[in-house]
């Protein structure tokens with residue numbers, strides 16, 4: 039069977055970081071170039087601007103139907119109310135934040151607190167009482183969540199960590215970082231308590247080197263999915279165990295979600311060509327017939343021991359699921375409408391909190407969005 043031409047698929051990118059309204063046009067250009075029907079924006083906490091929820095509200099308001107928003111938590115509120123070290127209060131606050139996001143018209147939640155560097159800044163273990171209210175709210179509302187847990191195993195190994203990861207400060211072999219297995223154990227305990235959580239684990243849950251374990255995990259937890267956002271180590275690992283990878287994608291074709299982890303930081307550095315190269319690489323892996331090498335813009339997406347990435351050449355009915363149907367099972371067939379009044383009230387609250395923060399406040403995205411929306 040021959041696949042439909044690339045542009046014929048309806049594609050939702052399930053994992054895109056957007057921060058800074060000046061990148062709106064480049065993002066729309068990217069959507070046209072890939073092409074993408076919709077994007078799921080994922081928001082992460084930030085001590086200066088709280089998170090990227092304001093930017094998400096802007097895009098959802100201006101371009102209805104094009105953007106899903108997975109909002110971020112507000113740790114500034116948690117700290118401001120002195121609840122950082124008070125598990126019961128923190129649990130109540132985070133649970134209330136989830137309910138508020140849902141009421142405003144966000145489509146889901148983004149959790150980055152399973153990435154070791156983020157864990158150091160904000161986090162407690164996912165299975166700690168401080169997160170209990172959040173998990174309970176997510177489960178009760180069936181509110182989906184894109185969750186980052188762990189990182190590639192080489193990031194804990196001084197001899198194997200890639201240079202670019204070292205430069206990003208992602209070496210976890212020393213210091214107070216959690217272990218990869220420790221992070222997985224936290225999630226196991228959370229899913230034991232909350233077995234119907236709707237979670238997309240980002241980056242294949244960093245289990246691409248161990249497909250048997252990945253299969254056991256998906257079998258044990260029927261309501262969760264993996265996204266295939268790089269970590270490009272994933273595509274190298276899958277190439278190394280090609281037959282098993284193809285079998286995995288066939289067996290779990292209902293549990294895999296397309297995504298690229300595109301960020302406006304990347305667009306700011308290298309322009310739209312950079313995320314476009316990433317999207318083309320992921321699509322070539324899923325759709326292509328011939329082994330390929332990455333664009334010169336992303337040379338490290340081919341590891342030294344391999345000559346090329348070998349694509350899966352998946353049939354059309356599987357591609358349709360990975361490109362949008364699986365995502366839509368969790369997030370709905372179209373983005374939720376915003377309650378504009380509730381969204382404005384939240385923007386105003388955030389704007390005041392950002393203004394009241396310590397030190398210089400060169401940017402206040404919540405205020406900017408409020409002004410732009412008029």
Ligand SMILES: [Zn+2]
Nearest residue numbers: 053055080299
């Ligand atoms: Zn990401």
